[in-house]
Amino acid sequence: MKIPPTPGRNPDTAALRFRDPALAADLARAIRRAADGLPSPLALMHVCGSHEQAIARYGLRDMLPPSIDVIMGPGCPVCITDLPEVDEAVALAERGVRVATYGDMVRVPGATKSLADAQAAGARVHPVYSVTQAVDLARETGDEVVFFATGFETTAVATAAVLLEGVPSNFSVLSAHKYVPPAMELVASLPDSAVAGFLAAGHAAVITGWRLFEPLARRHSLPVVVAGFEPLDILAAVLRLVELVRDRAYEVVNMYPRCVSPEGNENAQRQLWEVFTPADGRWRGIAWVPGGNLALRPQWAAVDARNRYDLAGVGEDAVQDDAGECICGPIMIGRATPHDCRLFGGTCTPDHPMGACMVSSEGACRIWHQYGGRPDLSGVPQ
Amino acid sequence: MSRDVPPDAPRQTASPASPGTSGLPPRVSRDAGPLLDERVLLKHGAGGRAMRRLIEGVFAREARPSTDTFVGLDALDDGAAFRMEDGRWLVVTTDTHVVHPVEFPGGDIGRLAIAGTVNDLAMMGVTAPLGLTCGMVVEEGFPVDVLTRVHDSMLATAREAGVAIVTGDTKVMGHGEIDGLVVNTTGLGFTARLVRDRGLRPGDRIIVTGTIGDHGMAIMAARHKLALDGRLRSDVAPLNGLVAAVLDAGGDAVVAMKDPTRGGLASALHEMAGKAGVGVVLVERALPLRPEVSAASELVGIDPLAVANEGKAVIGVRPEAAERVLAALRAHDLGRDAAIVGDAVSEYPGYVILDTGFGRRLVTEPEGELLPRIC
Numbered sequence: 016m017k018i019p020p021t022p023g024r025n026p027d028t029a030a031l032r033f034r035d036p037a038l039a040a041d042l043a044r045a046i047r048r049a050a051d052g053l054p055s056p057l058a059l060m061h062v063c064g065s066h067e068q069a070i071a072r073y074g075l076r077d078m079l080p081p082s083i084d085v086i087m088g089p090g091c092p093v094c095i096t097d098l099p100e101v102d103e104a105v106a107l108a109e110r111g112v113r114v115a116t117y118g119d120m121v122r123v124p125g126a127t128k129s130l131a132d133a134q135a136a137g138a139r140v141h142p143v144y145s146v147t148q149a150v151d152l153a154r155e156t157g158d159e160v161v162f163f164a165t166g167f168e169t170t171a172v173a174t175a176a177v178l179l180e181g182v183p184s185n186f187s188v189l190s191a192h193k194y195v196p197p198a199m200e201l202v203a204s205l206p207d208s209a210v211a212g213f214l215a216a217g218h219a220a221v222i223t224g225w226r227l228f229e230p231l232a233r234r235h236s237l238p239v240v241v242a243g244f245e246p247l248d249i250l251a252a253v254l255r256l257v258e259l260v261r262d263r264a265y266e267v268v269n270m271y272p273r274c275v276s277p278e279g280n281e282n283a284q285r286q287l288w289e290v291f292t293p294a295d296g297r298w299r300g301i302a303w304v305p306g307g308n309l310a311l312r313p314q315w316a317a318v319d320a321r322n323r324y325d326l327a328g329v330g331e332d333a334v335q336d337d338a339g340e341c342i343c344g345p346i347m348i349g350r351a352t353p354h355d356c357r358l359f360g361g362t363c364t365p366d367h368p369m370g371a372c373m374v375s376s377e378g379a380c381r382i383w384h385q386y387g388g389r390p391d392l393s394g395v396p397q
Numbered sequence: 398m399s400r401d402v403p404p405d406a407p408r409q410t411a412s413p414a415s416p417g418t419s420g421l422p423p424r425v426s427r428d429a430g431p432l433l434d435e436r437v438l439l440k441h442g443a444g445g446r447a448m449r450r451l452i453e454g455v456f457a458r459e460a461r462p463s464t465d466t467f468v469g470l471d472a473l474d475d476g477a478a479f480r481m482e483d484g485r486w487l488v489v490t491t492d493t494h495v496v497h498p499v500e501f502p503g504g505d506i507g508r509l510a511i512a513g514t515v516n517d518l519a520m521m522g523v524t525a526p527l528g529l530t531c532g533m534v535v536e537e538g539f540p541v542d543v544l545t546r547v548h549d550s551m552l553a554t555a556r557e558a559g560v561a562i563v564t565g566d567t568k569v570m571g572h573g574e575i576d577g578l579v580v581n582t583t584g585l586g587f588t589a590r591l592v593r594d595r596g597l598r599p600g601d602r603i604i605v606t607g608t609i610g611d612h613g614m615a616i617m618a619a620r621h622k623l624a625l626d627g628r629l630r631s632d633v634a635p636l637n638g639l640v641a642a643v644l645d646a647g648g649d650a651v652v653a654m655k656d657p658t659r660g661g662l663a664s665a666l667h668e669m670a671g672k673a674g675v676g677v678v679l680v681e682r683a684l685p686l687r688p689e690v691s692a693a694s695e696l697v698g699i700d701p702l703a704v705a706n707e708g709k710a711v712i713g714v715r716p717e718a719a720e721r722v723l724a725a726l727r728a729h730d731l732g733r734d735a736a737i738v739g740d741a742v743s744e745y746p747g748y749v750i751l752d753t754g755f756g757r758r759l760v761t762e763p764e765g766e767l768l769p770r771i772c
Contacts, residue, residue: 036682036754077756246755366440366447376698385700387759394744395678395757 033245034073042250043078049257055082058209059256060202060349062195063090063216064377065244071386073246085253086349089198090216092166093119093375094347095298099330100191101125104163106329107189107320108138113156114189115149116163117170118142119375122368126330130163146170146177153186161320165191169219171309172283175290178318189320192309194293195219196227201304202348203235210349212238212256217248217271222287224279225269236265243271290315299371300344341370346379353383360384443659446762468591473668475517475655478591486591490517491583499543499578501619503612503631504707506580507550512707513658514584515558515635520654520710522588524641528563529555532581537572547578558635560584590644595672596652599743602719603677604712606639606726607632607734608685609662613704614693623697628689634708639731643712646725650718655711660763663702665711666749667762676745679760681753685734702751703763713741 050057061067067087070076076085089095102125108114114130121130121142134140139158143149146162153160164174171192178188199213215228220241228239238259242252252270259268269275289312296308316322340358345351353359353372363369365381372378383389440447452473460470466480476490494510511529518526531551535544555562611632618629636656644651653673657665662684670677679702686701694701708731714722719737726732749760 034754039755071758072753074751074753074756074758077758385761387761390759392745392750392757392759395676395750395752396742396744 033243033247035247039078039246039250042247042254046078046083046250046254046257047080049254049261050080050083053082053257053261054211056084056209057082057211057257057260058084058086058349059212059214059253060086060088060210061090061214061216061242062088062199063214063219064092064375064379064382065218066090066214066216066242066249067379067382068377069244069246069249071382074386075246075249076389077392078250079253083253083257085214086210086352087346087379088202088210088213088349089195089298089301089347091347091372091375091377091379092170092193093117093123094343094371094378095193095198095301096120096123096165096191096371097297097299098126099297100189101129102127102330103321103326104161104189105130105133106326107161107324108133108140109136110324111138112324113139113141113152113158113160114163115141115143115152115160117165118144119377120163120165123371123374124368146173150177150182150186153183157185159185159187161187161189161324163189163191167193167195167216167219168222168287168309171291172222172287175286176283178290178315179286182318187318187320187323188311188315190291190309190311192291193296193298193304193307194309196223196231197293197304197306198298198301199228200231200235201302201307203231203237205348210237211260212240214242214249214252214256215239215267217241217243217275220269220271220275220279222280222283224277225267225275226277227279228267232265232267238265239267241267241269241271241275243274298347300341301347339369343370343372343378343380346372352389353380354388356380360388443763468593472593474594475520478521481587485587485589486522487585487587488518488521488523488591489583489585490514490521491581492517493579493581495576495579496616497577497620499547501631502615502627502629504633505547505550506578507547508554508633509707510580510582511551511554511558511560512633512635514582515560515637516656516707516710518584518586519635519637519640520592520594520656522590522592522640522644522654523584523586524588524637524644526558526560526584526586526637528561528585530581530583531562531565532567532583533565534568534570534575534579536575536577537569539578544578547580554635558637560635560637590649592644592651592654594653594655594669597669597673597675597677597713597741598652599675599741600716601652601675601713601741602716602737603666603679603739603741604714604719604723604726605657605662605685605736605738606636606643606710606712606732607708608687608690609657609706609709610690610694610701610704611687612707613661614690614699614701617697617699617704618693623693628687629693632706632708634731636708636710636731639726639729640710642725642729642732643710643722647714647718647722650715651712651722652715653713657706657709657711659705661701661703661705662711663700663749663760663763666760667747669711669713670741670749671747673741674746675741675743676747677739677749678742678757679739679749679751681751683736683738685736685738700763702760 130140149162225241232239240252240256291309292312293306294308294310295305298304311319342356363373368374372380441451463469463472468478476488478486478488492513496506499506615629615631655665666677726735751760
């Protein structure tokens with residue numbers, strides 16, 4: 016169907032934002048050529064909710080040949096925050112402490128309740144946009160404020176920077192920060208893993224640098240391509256990844272060079288590791304991930320909520336299989352899609368989430384729900 | 398409640414026979430999801446599936462069925478219509494308005510209350526309403542100067558629309574018993590030709606009368622005190638003059654109209670597609686969108702397709718009349734940014750598909766209250 020561009024829309028915007036449909040079509044053709052003759056399906060895993068958002072938002076899967084299966088791995092920090100961690104935050108809120116956390120976290124159910132439930136019963140829960148807002152809250156109120164710190168290395172760096180700057184004595188941190196590389200390692204090590212290559216998250220790589228992924232690529236014979244978040248960033252990264260798979264080149268390629276360097280932001284890394292240390296821990300619905308958690312170092316005990324408050328025993332009885340039929344776990348390691356879940360869209364909706372993947376705007380289920388999943392639209396007239 | 402989704406939408410339980418629909422998501426299953434909650438929640442007013450359940454479960458019981466000479470509640474169109482003996486239709490519609498803040502960039506609750514009802518009438522073909530009624534419920538302690546400004550704004554908007562407020566009612570409730578100000582308006586008028594929201598057939602073109610998402614994004618920025626672009630302004634305006642121009646130019650070729658208020662263009666098109674049993678393919682690059690709305694929506698993660706418009710219409714037109722209607726729209730002050738944005742197709746009945754310029758994806762029906770992304 017022929018529809019002329021609307022007057023008043025600036026055609027340059029699309030180009031400036033790496034959203035040129037003509038270039039995208041060229042990339043899609045190149046991907047088709049590169050994938051020709053490769054095994055089908057070819058599973059390429061990304062590990063970032065923002066990648067899934069962009070892929071779904073722009074309908075990029077519709078441009079790829081049917082043999083290429085871009086799947087989402089453990090890329091939603093809210094989703095993998097463990098039940099006992101939520102329970103700890105709920106317990107603190109119920110004891111009268113002000114709990115500040117990122118908005119998506121508020122509705123995530125713990126073993127029996129969410130922070131939102133605690134709030135409805137009178138607890139003081141504050142959704143914040145940044146850790147600095149939580150510190151401001153402590154300064155302004157003078158009350159005990161716990162920042163329930165969730166997210167990957169990207170937000171962990173912000174937490175670290177704030178602590179290094181100095182915080183008021185009524186402020187502490189309940190760390191549920193996670194570190195992505197060990198989870199990629201875990202997915203790659205699964206004995207029946209079908210993943211042929213990784214798209215690494217560009218914004219995390221801004222901090223860690225792309226060299227970080229070299230041992231993973233070598234150890235598991237898996238190419239890794241660092242990708243940005245605009246449609247052309249993603250398509251160009253998929254093309255490079257397919258070429259690397261085709262050429263059996265198990266290396267790391269940086270396709271986001273306007274932001275990512277080999278060594279990353281070394282100042283941020285210094286701050287991160289000055290405050291945090293890798294710890295083993297459970298990722299909700301996935302597994303025990305060696306080195307997957309970021310715990311506060313002992314010298315930060317004074318601002319560690321787990322040290323300041325008695326949380327012994329909280330969340331210990333939490334049953335991991337919290338939602339019965341919910342298959343968040345398999346979805347988060349790329350073994351299932353939301354469409355494989357009996358609850359998706361019926362019993363489980365953003366209004367009535369049964370699992371964390373439907374709560375968070377970074378979760379695969381929430382994103383698929385928002386953009387209609389991955390239907391076969393081949394019958395739509397062009 | 399006149400803007401909800403039909404109880405008889407064919408997409409709900411039908412298994413579409415067209416090719417390639419097998420992979421469509423299960424979320425559109427009518428019976429899926431929890432039954433009506435025990436208490437009314439905010440989402441029941443948000444214009445989505447929850448609201449449809451509330452209407453069907455409570456309000457539309459025992460509704461007088463629609464006939465050839467009567468359009469009633471069961472049709473869930475923009476209003477009710479009675480066929481007169483002279484062949485004309487008498488259309489009645491009512492709308493209750495609450496908005497926070499009461500005064501917002503580009504308008505206020507008074508302008509909204511007049512435009513909302515004038516527009517609901519216009520969407521059914523009534524472009525010269527006989528009159529409007531106005532009922533107000535005011536909270537004790539509400540400032541009289543704000544009330545005066547709101548009413549001045551109602552009068553000005555009514556003059557703009559060429560309609561008079563012919564009767565009214567005022568109630569005051571105790572402090573805390575309601576929140577600020579609630580305004581109800583009811584409107585009525587005659588039309589020789591009733592335009593429904595279910596008239597689409599494959600091949601028809603979809604026109605929007607201007608930029609989308611302006612009202613919703615302006616309200617969101619004001620309500621959540623997001624420090625966004627100061628140019629975000631509501632588009633709230635009475636559309637009866639614009640619709641008169643459309644009907645003059647297009648005549649019988651104008652087959653469906655809807656004002657994409659709550660739930661935005663996404664909800665309006667779902668309703669139109671569902672009621673007509675057609676699919677709708679939207680072309681994203683054709684959608685008129687102000688740069689500031691586009692920027693704000695990316696920042697807060699809210700789709701401009703899903704937020705309210707209060708001064709726009711989406712119109713289904715037979716293909717041969719589309720250019721003529723478009724020219725008439727663009728000649729009008731309120732339609733300068735009008736654009737053909739898509740087509741009705743026989744495939745995927747009840748679904749709205751977006752061609753992003755990269756690939757195609759479904760547009761889903763918005764559900765629940767839209768909140769800015771925080772994380």
